[in-house]
Amino acid sequence: MKCLVIHGSPRRGNTWDVLNLVKEEMKKNGDVEFIDIELRKQGIPSCVGCFNCIMKGENKCPHKDIISNITTKLEKADALIITSPVYSLQVTGLLKDFIDHMSYNFHRPRFFTKKALVITTTAGAGHTDVANYIKKVLHYWGFNYVNTLPIAYRGLELNNKNNERIHKAAKNFMNDLNSNKLHKPSIKSVAMFNIWRGMANEKNKFGSADYDYWNETELNKYPFSPKVEIGILKNGIGNFIYKMMKKHK
Ligand SMILES: Cc1cc2nc3c(=O)[nH]c(=O)nc-3n(C[C@H](O)[C@H](O)[C@H](O)COP(=O)(O)O)c2cc1C
Known part of the structure; x- marks a missing residue:
């Protein structure tokens, strides 16, 4: 370790x-x-x-x-x-x-x-x-x-x-x-993940580091890192927040 x-x-x-x-x-x-x-x-x-x-x-x-x-x-x-x-x-x-x-x-x-x-x-x-x-x-x-x-x-x-x-x-x-066990993230962590995921959805004229990162790592496909188990409820909440972020762009 x-x-x-x-x-x-x-x-x-x-x-x-x-x-x-x-x-x-x-x-x-x-x-x-x-x-x-x-x-x-x-x-x-x-x-x-x-x-x-x-x-x-x-x-x-x-x-x-x-x-x-x-x-x-x-x-x-x-x-x-x-x-x-x-x-x-x-x-x-x-x-x-x-x-x-x-x-x-x-x-x-x-x-x-x-x-x-x-x-x-x-x-x-x-x-x-x-x-x-x-x-x-x-x-x-x-x-x-x-x-x-x-x-x-x-x-x-x-x-x-x-x-x-x-x-x-x-x-x-x-x-x-x-x-060696990973903890489930809090709802706040899942929410923040999806807010940033939503904000990185488009290229920015000043630079596209966020857009590139979320796409290249494929984290933009998930409501949280797939390495961490989050459960059905947080999965749903995460995806909902992401959809709302996209809608309000
Ligand atoms: C510049 C400076 C500012 C400090 N501010 C605080 C403070 O806001 N509150 C407090 O309780 N102690 C304060 N201290 C004391 C230190 O936090 C404390 O002694 C700490 O354990 C020092 O750690 P160190 O020995 O690893 O440097 C301050 C000390 C210094 C040097």
Whole structure:
């Protein structure tokens, strides 16, 4: 099992320590290899807002070499751990710069078989909101399952309660990976999939990256990725939303 770790902290501090406890516990519960990417070493510039990734394709991003180095590793991994300390009630700038460069995945979701664990740390506040923000982003990118581990230090050391939560979350995540079972997506995920599917139905004069992606992958034929079982009801809801999108064009 390959697990990519994307580190959003500019230093090896609290978030690093929590992650190491998670890694130890995961190793105890399964056969897992970690591939670490510390964003602070990647030199990702701010997104310049050119829209190239969205309109023309991610390979037209001026920073494509830096980003594709990360996405290639993500595509090869079974799982992802993504970490960030809370900075001013948000993710770090380092992580936000990465997320912005991945924005095309909102239009062209793809990571349908991947599972993720989100780790956030704070001194006191914002850990849950920030973990939920990252979780939401990953769901939009197509992730099958995302668990969160928000930790508030509220002191210099991890307390017993936090230690217990860390071990439990790591064990549960590893057990879920070991199960090799994919989760059914939420109605919201199915709805979003079909909204983007509907929007990619026509070429756009500014670029046809979405249209090409949905056609070339043949995802435009389905109410969700055929790799994931969604059940009859969500199948119907997905196709209905797609039809409505087409009708209102
Ligand atoms: C620039 C900056 C902004 C921060 N903003 C918050 C915040 O909004 N809420 C909070 O509880 N802690 C905040 N903190 C504290 C960190 O989130 C907390 O110490 C975290 O565990 C640090 O993780 P690290 O050791 O991995 O860098 C901030 C720290 C820094 C450096």
